[in-house]
Amino acid sequence: xxxxxxxLSTHPLLKRGLDFxxxxxxxxxxxxxxxxxxxxVYCSLGTPIFYRQQRVxxxxxxxxxxxxxxxxxxxxxxxxxxxxxxxxxRLGRFLRSSSLDELPQLLNVIKGDMSLVGPRPLLVExxxxxxxEQARRHEVRPGITGWAQVNGRxxxxxxxxxxxxxxxxxxxxxxxxxGILWKTARLVAKREGISARGCVTMPPFLxxxxxx
Numbered sequence: 001x002x003x004x005x006x007x008l009s010t011h012p013l014l015k016r017g018l019d020f021x022x023x024x025x026x027x028x029x030x031x032x033x034x035x036x037x038x039x040x041v042y043c044s045l046g047t048p049i050f051y052r053q054q055r056v057x058x059x060x061x062x063x064x065x066x067x068x069x070x071x072x073x074x075x076x077x078x079x080x081x082x083x084x085x086x087x088x089x090r091l092g093r094f095l096r097s098s099s100l101d102e103l104p105q106l107l108n109v110i111k112g113d114m115s116l117v118g119p120r121p122l123l124v125e126x127x128x129x130x131x132x133e134q135a136r137r138h139e140v141r142p143g144i145t146g147w148a149q150v151n152g153r154x155x156x157x158x159x160x161x162x163x164x165x166x167x168x169x170x171x172x173x174x175x176x177x178x179g180i181l182w183k184t185a186r187l188v189a190k191r192e193g194i195s196a197r198g199c200v201t202m203p204p205f206l207x208x209x210x211x212x
Contacts, residue, residue: 118143
């Protein structure tokens with residue numbers, strides 16, 4: 001791709017237009033399935049059906065990320081939530097393995113908090129733990145899927161994920177986004193890379209050597 005094609009393919013207005021249009025189309029197609037999932041979550045866990053958590057977006061700005069709820073609110077004797085492994089339900093495991101719990105994030109894309117493709121939005125407390133290079137992942141909108149997700153997902157270490165995120169920031173293009181979306185569809189069908197070894201998803205990010 002020449003420099004002009006690269007410039008057009010990374011133009012923020014073009015990417016935003018494709019994100020908005022794509023998210024609206026996917027939301028309309030997925031709406032009947034989302035209704036089924038919502039009813040299943042309600043029957044299994046009650047209310048709330050959706051899980052909302054503050055995550056970090058472009059420029060380090062926080063927003064409320066939406067997901068279908070997958071865990072019970074079980075607490076120990078001291079009023080503290082039990083580990084994810086103990087709170088995750090059978091339905092929750094299925095929703096995570098099939099990525100159906102991520103469908104409400106299409107609303108985040110429509111709103112403009114997220115993109116279809118970009119580095120995954122992470123917890124607010126991780127902000128102070130990034131190296132300067134790792135923090136570059138916030139130069140773009142976070143995505144429902146991304147370069148790290150199609151190259152190992154939760155089987156990667158945090159450092160490997162962040163290197164892939166920054167690589168995407170430096171090489172992003174329309175063709176790359178389309179390729180990532182295609183690979184994501186294949187990986188979701190195979191249910192690969194959902195969990196790190198010994199964890200429901202990933203262990204918490206405690207910081208790289210350069211930030212400790």
